[in-house]
Amino acid sequence: MGRHSKPSNSKIRRNSVIALTGLVPTGLVTAATASGAPADVPPTTTASVDPIAQAPAEPTAETVVAQAVDTAAAPAVVPAALAAAPAPAPAPLPDGPLGMPAINFDAYRSAERILAERDPGCGITWTQIAGVGRVESSHANGGKADEKGNLLEPIIGLALDGSLPGQATIMDTDGGRLDGDTVYDRAVGPTQFIPTTWAQFGIDGNGDGVADPQNLYDAAASTATYLCDGGTDMRDITSATKAILRYNNSMAYVANVTAWSLAYSTGVNPSAADLPRIH
Template identity: 60%
Template sequence: MGRHNKKTDSHIRRNSVIALSGLIPIGLVTAANSAGAVSDMTFVNAASAETAAAPLETPATQEPQAQILPVADLASAVAEPAPLAPVQATPPLPASMAEGALGIPSVSVAAYQNAERILAVENPTCNMQWTMLAGIGRVESGHAHDGKDADALGNLFEPVIGLPLNGSLPGQAVIMDTDGGALDGDTVYDRAVGPMQFIPSTWTQYAGDGNGDGISDPQNLFDSALTTGKYLCDGGLNMQDLTQAAKAIHRYNNSAAYVANVLAWTAGYSTGIIPAASDLPRIH
C-alpha cells in the first residue's frame, strides 16, 4: 500500500509503498476505539443409546425372530458448526449508503462486514472491526469511487492499477517487478492493484477469498477487504488496542498522516460523527 493521488483514467495513483519490514514510530495518531465481536461455539451432546430389551423365549418349533435394537440418533451426535460472529452494531449510516459524508455503497459495506465475520472465526484475537476496513477503503479509493467502479458482486468494471513504482514521484520507492506482470500488467516495475491498493508481492502473501468462489482477486471488493484484514492482523496484532491498530495501519502505509486519516474515518463510521478537517491531515 502507499500514498495515493486521485484516480485518472480509471487508475488510482499513489506515491509511496508498503513498508514491509520495520515500523517507524508514530508521532500523531487520531484516537479511535471499537470493541471486537466474539463468536460462541455451541456443541450438541449425543443422545445416549437405549438398552435393548432381552429377547422373548420362543417355542422349539418356531424359528427365533430377529430382534430390532433401538439406535441412537446419529445426527444429534454431530456438533453444529460454529456460527459466524455477529457484526457489532453501529449507528445507522445515511438512508442511501452512497450519500453524505459518511456514505458507503451497500456492496462495500457487505464486503467489509463479511471480512469482519470471517476474521472473527479465523483470527478472533485480532478483533477486527468492519469500520476499520471501511476507513482503509475510504482513504485508498473512496470505496471504489462510491461504488461506481463495481457491480453488485463486488467485481470492478475495470481493473484499478496504480502508477509504476519507479521512484519518479517524491517519496516513492522503487520496486522492481515481482509477479511477472500477472496482477499489474507491468513486467518492469510493480504497481499497486485493486480498490485497496496492494503491491503484487504483498497480495500474493496474504491473498484471501472473501466471496468463496475459489479465486483471490485483488479487483474484487470482498477478496480485497478480507486480504486487507489479514494483513492488518498479521503478527498477532489486536485492533482493539489503539497502539497496535495504529502500528498495523502504519505498516499498510508508511505515513503518520495516513494513519490519522484512517483512524478518523474509522471513528466516524463507528460513531456516526463526521471527522473534523483537523483530524484529516493532508497525505503527501
C-alpha cells in the same frame, strides 16, 4: 324379427325380463319386485340384447402391464399457479453510514466476520477495514462494482519507480500478471495491494474459489488479514497504529484511516483537521 309375424304380448314380456337380467344385477331386480314395481318393465331398446356379449371382458396380463406402463410414464402435473410463481427477489443491500455504497458496506462487514473466525484475537472491526478502503480508493470510486463485488473497471496505481517523494522503487515481481506492468510493480485493487503483498496475504473473501485483488470482498478480507498479521490487536491503539503503518509508513495515513473508521462508527463526518494531507 319378421315384419309380418306379431308375437303375443305375453312372449314380449317374458323376453324383456330375460334381457334385463343380463344388464341389471339380480339384487336390484329382486328389490324392485319386492317394493311393488312391475317386473315386466319394457326394455330401453327394441333390439335383442345378448347378455354374454355385453359383459365386460376379463383383463388379460398384457392389458394390465400396458396400463401400468402408461401410468408410470405419465408426466407429473404441476399446478399452473406453482409453475408460474416467480422466484423471490433478493433483498437489496443497505447503504452504509455517511453514504457508503451498499456493496462496499457488505464487503467490509463480511471481512469482519471472516476474521472473527480466523483470528478472533485480532478484534478488527469493519469500520477499520472501511477506513483503509476510503483512503485508498474512496470505496472503489463510489462502489463501481457488480453484485458479486467485481470492479467494473480495475484500479491500478502509479508505477513504483521512486519518482515521487518517499516512494519506494519496486521492480516488477509478477510479470505484469496483476498490474499489467512488466517493469515496475504497481498497487492494485480498491485497497491497493502491491503484487508481493497480495501473493502473501490475498485470500478469497466471497467463496468463489478465486482470490482477486480487483474484487471488493477479496480485497476487504485480505486487508483485514494483513492488518491482523503478527499478533495484532486492533482494539489497542498502539498495536493498531503499528499495523496501519505497515500498510503505509506515514502517520498522516494512520490519522486518515483512524478518522474515517471513527466516522463510520459514529455516523459523523471527520473534520478537516482530522484528515492531514498524506505525502
